[in-house]
Amino acid sequence: MSNAREKALIVGINSILGVSIAEKLKTHFDVHGIHHIQKDRIPSFVLSKPVEELHEFDDVYTVVCFVSAYIPTNQNINQEALFATNVRLLENVIKQFPSARIVHASSVSVYGVMTQTVNEHAVQNEVSAYGLSKLWAEKIVSACDSYAILRISSMFGPGMKRNTFLPLIIQNALQKKEIVIYGDGSRKQDYIHVDDVAACFYAAARSVENGVFLAVSGTSYSNIEIARELQKMISDVRIEHQGSDPVFSSSFDGAETRSRLHWRSEKNVVESLLELIQWIKGQY
Secondary structure (H helix, E strand, C coil): CCCCCEEEEEECCCCHHHHHHHHHHCCCEEEEEEECCCCCCCCCCCEEEEHHHHHHCCCCCCEEEECCCCCCCCCCCCHHHHHHHHHHHHHHHHHHCCCCEEEEEEEHHHHECCCCCECCCCCCECCCHHHHHHHHHHHHHCCCCCEEEEEECEEECCCCCCCCHHHHHHHHHHHCCEEEEECCCCCEEEEEEHHHHHHHHHHHHHCCCCEEEEECCCCEEEHHHHHHHHHHHCCCCEEEEECCCCCCCCCECCHHHHHHHCCCCCCCCCCCHHHHHHHHHCCC
């Protein structure tokens, strides 16, 4: 009788989410990975290859987690890169591993403009190009025999992109002793720690449930609430308000996901701010 363990593949292994998923999966799977250009974060226990060698992988994986994504950071969207990573690469991966359960990292951006609390079945409204690319990807994934689509809210954690809200205001608080908030700071976001998202991936990988799930914390915090918490942790920081904030607030009800996957978010963003402060301090 063979004692061989099941195998899991993570496409986008060098991302902070890919690494965190690998740490979760290694308790049950032998973990392999596919990386793009960078490979500095990949854990030593992961056998990885570059994306150019995708065709050399055999269809031996019980689970394939697809976390690669092109996420535009400004209005100058590279349409080719958006399609190449978010759609074409995903399609090629699914064709390469027809026997695997596909767990796909989607985004709450598929909902577009959110005017009320969103659940797994909410309709789309004024969706961005990025959100449309994710909806296209979801359509491809939903044709698989075994799949889970995880729509992720505002993910945070050490190693996250530094040009986003939390790292920027923490760095300014540390270096300039100021936090700039647009408008009155009332805009709310649902922040979820990368380790909680990884735990959701693990739950989805082990589940037999097909469908769309919400990888959200279920609790939204306003920008001014975050700023005031940072004031308590970093001395002599002032809060300044500038202009207006045209971005909408977001809130989510992931009760169905929690029930179907037997999973819930554990890490609160306010309680995790000190972790982010220490990470930012280590960057300079």
